[in-house]
Amino acid sequence: MSSSSLFNAATHPSHEGPWQRAAGFAGLLGPDGRPSPTIFAEMTAMAVQFDAINLGQGFPDQDGPQEVLDAAKAAIDRGLNQYPPGRGEPDLLAAISEHQRRFYGLDVNPDTEIIVTAGATEAIAATVLALVRPGDQVVTFEPFYDAYAAMIGLAGAEHVTVSLRAPDFQPDLDELAEAVTDKTRLIIVNDPNNPTGAVFAPETLQRIVDLAVQHDAFIATDEVYEHLIFDDARHLPIATLPGAFERTITISSAGKTFSTTGWKIGWAIAVPEIITANLTVKQYLTYVNGAPFQPAIATGLRLPDRFFTTTASILQRKRDLLVEALQRAGFRVFSPKGTYFVLADTAPLGYPDATELSRQLPREVGVVGVPVTAFVRAERASDYRSLLRFTFCKREDVIREGAARLEKLRSTDRS
Numbered sequence: 001m002s003s004s005s006l007f008n009a010a011t012h013p014s015h016e017g018p019w020q021r022a023a024g025f026a027g028l029l030g031p032d033g034r035p036s037p038t039i040f041a042e043m044t045a046m047a048v049q050f051d052a053i054n055l056g057q058g059f060p061d062q063d064g065p066q067e068v069l070d071a072a073k074a075a076i077d078r079g080l081n082q083y084p085p086g087r088g089e090p091d092l093l094a095a096i097s098e099h100q101r102r103f104y105g106l107d108v109n110p111d112t113e114i115i116v117t118a119g120a121t122e123a124i125a126a127t128v129l130a131l132v133r134p135g136d137q138v139v140t141f142e143p144f145y146d147a148y149a150a151m152i153g154l155a156g157a158e159h160v161t162v163s164l165r166a167p168d169f170q171p172d173l174d175e176l177a178e179a180v181t182d183k184t185r186l187i188i189v190n191d192p193n194n195p196t197g198a199v200f201a202p203e204t205l206q207r208i209v210d211l212a213v214q215h216d217a218f219i220a221t222d223e224v225y226e227h228l229i230f231d232d233a234r235h236l237p238i239a240t241l242p243g244a245f246e247r248t249i250t251i252s253s254a255g256k257t258f259s260t261t262g263w264k265i266g267w268a269i270a271v272p273e274i275i276t277a278n279l280t281v282k283q284y285l286t287y288v289n290g291a292p293f294q295p296a297i298a299t300g301l302r303l304p305d306r307f308f309t310t311t312a313s314i315l316q317r318k319r320d321l322l323v324e325a326l327q328r329a330g331f332r333v334f335s336p337k338g339t340y341f342v343l344a345d346t347a348p349l350g351y352p353d354a355t356e357l358s359r360q361l362p363r364e365v366g367v368v369g370v371p372v373t374a375f376v377r378a379e380r381a382s383d384y385r386s387l388l389r390f391t392f393c394k395r396e397d398v399i400r401e402g403a404a405r406l407e408k409l410r411s412t413d414r415s
């Protein structure tokens with residue numbers, strides 16, 4: 001048997017392996033059965049090729065707080081370089097518990113109700129693989145972070161979505177009620193939301209809880225942007241709502257808050273029974289990770305309130321800078337309430353297809369953005385066809401230069 005017949009699911013559907021389901025659900029499997037690179041890899045490669053300003057991928061270009069960086073170096077020097085405990089360094093578990101109490105008034109037992117994971121990504125993976133059975137339905141909002149779809153595919157489950165539509169990207173509550181049924185095992189809620197920048201209204205969050213209770217489903221929240229929130233918006237963790245805690249897995253991570261995306265320190269919080277289930281899977285995914293980074297993130301989580309408010313207000317200024325520049329360039333812009341992403345409609349500029357434009361931008365204008373179709377399934381792509389996502393987690397001078405380049409679009413002759 002040739003290797004191609006072993007691996008080619010297009011010609012041999014019975015050979016479809018879990019990796020192909022993961023790629024297929026994330027929209028990365030071509031008709032020839034081969035996986036394509038993610039749009040982020042493609043765009044980052046173009047940014048390098050054309051020396052373009054990368055406002056596509058969401059990673060900061062400045063380091064986070066010095067205390068946090070110093071704490072990691074000190075931990076290495078102290079010899080914290082071997083496997084940490086499976087649930088996480090006790091000091092970080094304590095700091096996560098203190099953080100939940102300080103910001104949200106939630107009491108969480110650090111010994112039984114928290115595990116440290118390799119980023120939020122591993123917490124999502126462990127949650128889906130631990131709880132979701134083949135044939136179950138998992139509800140997410142759409143556009144969605146691609147890892148959800150990949151994990152739902154790996155679990156052999158069905159992906160059901162609820163649309164988030166311009167201009168405010170809040171879900172329609174009737175559509176939500178229709179999507180959640182007795183077949184729903186898990187509802188994944190990303191709030192603040194990537195890529196839309198929406199912060200869900202409290203009544204939406206309560207509705208999610210009520211539906212989960214009614215249909216006996218779990219809720220996993222992805223709160224990695226919990227501190228990147230603007231204007232009058234407030235982050236409200238679902239776990240704080242009546243009836244939610246016993247069925248909710250609260251997931252977050254340090255990467256966005258402390259500009260340490262490469263450290264991959266995340267966590268999951270839930271009642272002990274659910275944490276035990278997650279830990280059972282997690283211990284065979286990575287077992288543990290990031291020993292010296294764990295106490296450093298404990299330092300970060302204990303920084304005074306001023307750090308968190310300053311981080312948000314600096315980012316809000318950058319948001320305004322980019323939003324205004326995109327408006328001047330002729331885009332229709334949906335100013336976000338949270339995250340470090342902004343969506344811009346390219347249609348008013350005469351570009352109905354944002355994917356096509358995103359491939360021209362690096363070469364012709366010297367800027368990279370990501371089409372929102374990368375976050376939706378093929379059958380919904382037409383609804384999001386003219387939307388591009390830009391990030392403002394870059395230095396102000398970089399945003400200004402990117403903005404100046406984008407303003408050239410207005411004068412570009414497209415004939």
Ligand SMILES: Cc1ncc(COP(=O)(O)O)c(C=O)c1O
Pocket residue numbers: 058118119120121122145190194222224252253254255261264265266
């Ligand atoms: C919504 C969302 N969830 C999770 C992640 C990944 O988090 P981590 O790096 O902690 O795994 C990201 C990163 O971009 C994200 O946007």
